[in-house]
Structures are given as C-alpha cells and as structure tokens.
Amino acid sequence: xxxxxxxxxxxxxxxxxxxxxxxxxxxxxxxxxxxxxxxxxxxxxxxxxxxxxxxxxxxxxxxxxxxxxxxxxxxxxxxxxxxxxxxxxxxxxxxxxxxxxxxxxxxx
Numbered sequence: 001x002x003x004x005x006x007x008x009x010x011x012x013x014x015x016x017x018x019x020x021x022x023x024x025x026x027x028x029x030x031x032x033x034x035x036x037x038x039x040x041x042x043x044x045x046x047x048x049x050x051x052x053x054x055x056x057x058x059x060x061x062x063x064x065x066x067x068x069x070x071x072x073x074x075x076x077x078x079x080x081x082x083x084x085x086x087x088x089x090x091x092x093x094x095x096x097x098x099x100x101x102x103x104x105x106x107x108x
C-alpha cells in the first residue's frame with residue numbers, strides 16, 4: 001500500500017471529525033499564510049507588551065513604596081493604608097501633587 005500524503009491523511013481526519021474540522025478551501029491558502037504571518041507578529045508584540053507591563057508594575061510598586069516610606073518619615077499617619085497617586089489637574093500644570101485617599105488605587 002502506498003504511503004498517504006499528509007494532505008490525504010488530514011482529509012481523512014477531517015472527514016472522520018463529525019464536522020469539527022474542515023480542510024481550508026483552496027482559494028484561501030495565500031490569505032491564510034498572510035494571516036498566520038500577521039498573527040505571529042501580533043502575538044510577538046503582545047508578548048513584548050506583557051513583559052513591559054510586568055516590568056512597569058514592579059517599577060510602579062517600588063516607586064510608590066519609596067514615596068510611602070518618605071511620607072511615613074515625615075509623620076503621615078497610616079500611609080500604607082492610603083491610596084496615593086498624582087493629582088491629574090496638577091499634572092496638566094506640570095506640578096507634582098500627590099493625592100492621599102481612602103478610595104480605589106490611582107497609582108498614575
């Protein structure tokens with residue numbers, strides 16, 4: 001018996017799949033190759049973004065921790081129980097003002 005080609009083997013798997021797999025229509029092979037290339041590029045960017053996000057989260061946590069330590073030295077009570085973040089309006093004026101709140105974390 002002659003050895004089946006990979007295409008024949010997959011065509012049989014698709015036929016036996018009860019409709020859960022199909023061979024890609026012939027006219028879409030080039031478009032499929034382009035899609036896969038774009039998908040791979042997108043996933044690489046997503047991985048880079050995930051890494052940058054993790055690195056930023058570590059940086060931000062350390063940054064806000066340093067600020068809390070400094071404020072604790074200055075006598076701010078319960079600073080580790082407070083949420084802190086930059087005042088957005090002051091940022092627009094290029095002034096660095098920190099909000100101390102009991103609400104949701106700002107950390108921006």
